[in-house]
Amino acid sequence: xxxxxxxxxxxxxxxxxxxxxxxxxxxxxxxxxxxxxxxxxxxxxxxxxxxxxxxxxxxxxxxxxxxxxxxxxxxxxxxxxxxxxxxxxxxxxxxxxxxxxxxxxxx
Amino acid sequence: xxxxxxxxxxxxxxxxxxxxxxxxxxxxxxxxxxxxxxxxxxxxxxxxxxxxxxxxxxxxxxxxxxxxxxxxxxxxxxxxxxxxxxxxxxxxxxxxxxxxxxxxxxxxxxxxxxxxxxxxx
Numbered sequence: 001x002x003x004x005x006x007x008x009x010x011x012x013x014x015x016x017x018x019x020x021x022x023x024x025x026x027x028x029x030x031x032x033x034x035x036x037x038x039x040x041x042x043x044x045x046x047x048x049x050x051x052x053x054x055x056x057x058x059x060x061x062x063x064x065x066x067x068x069x070x071x072x073x074x075x076x077x078x079x080x081x082x083x084x085x086x087x088x089x090x091x092x093x094x095x096x097x098x099x100x101x102x103x104x105x106x107x
Numbered sequence: 108x109x110x111x112x113x114x115x116x117x118x119x120x121x122x123x124x125x126x127x128x129x130x131x132x133x134x135x136x137x138x139x140x141x142x143x144x145x146x147x148x149x150x151x152x153x154x155x156x157x158x159x160x161x162x163x164x165x166x167x168x169x170x171x172x173x174x175x176x177x178x179x180x181x182x183x184x185x186x187x188x189x190x191x192x193x194x195x196x197x198x199x200x201x202x203x204x205x206x207x208x209x210x211x212x213x214x215x216x217x218x219x220x221x222x223x224x225x226x227x228x
Contacts, residue, residue: 034214043201043218050212087152091213095167096154
């Protein structure tokens with residue numbers, strides 16, 4: 001199985017801050033990497049697929065980059081609705097695997 | 108737009124079988140892979156497996172011996188059974204569509220709202 005490791009596991013930030021979340025794969029996955037946002041009591045919501053392609057309807061303050069084993073999700077200017085948990089997920093092979101999540105809360 | 112809705116018992120006894128159904132509305136299940144993912148309370152996401160609309164399957168090896176997925180194209184539904192459950196199977200179970208593009212990329216979208224299944228006597 002491909003292991004996905006996110007850092008940090010938790011992050012405190014303020015509205016307007018720029019934040020970056022990192023995801024590392026245990027082997028090269030090219031750009032087969034997706035990012036999801038999950039709010040309490042809700043299903044995850046797709047933000048970015050193929051490492052850097054913004055899903056339709058997702059604000060442009062979200063961006064993704066990386067290839068191979070190292071990836072980042074950046075939120076350009078935090079808005080109140082962005083405080084949530086973020087997960088990366090590899091789609092290179094089965095079993096599909098997720099990072100452990102990064103909980104972003106208000107400082 | 109495609110919407111997914113999970114349904115099934117919220118409480119299952121240890122050693123029994125968990126059975127859930129995902130009903131797809133707003134679109135056909137034909138042509139797509141349909142996935143089950145679970146999330147224990149307060150924890151991360153675990154991929155259970157997927158079923159193609161033709162019935163071919165791919166299960167997580169960690170659960171493979173206990174998992175069965177099926178598809179009902181006439182009712183636009185996919186189903187999950189998990190046998191011999193224990194407390195460790197307590198989780199919110201989500202169904203989702205695994206969308207694949209022409210470049211080989213794939214992702215989960217949309218998702219159902221999820222259903223909590225508790226394993227307890």
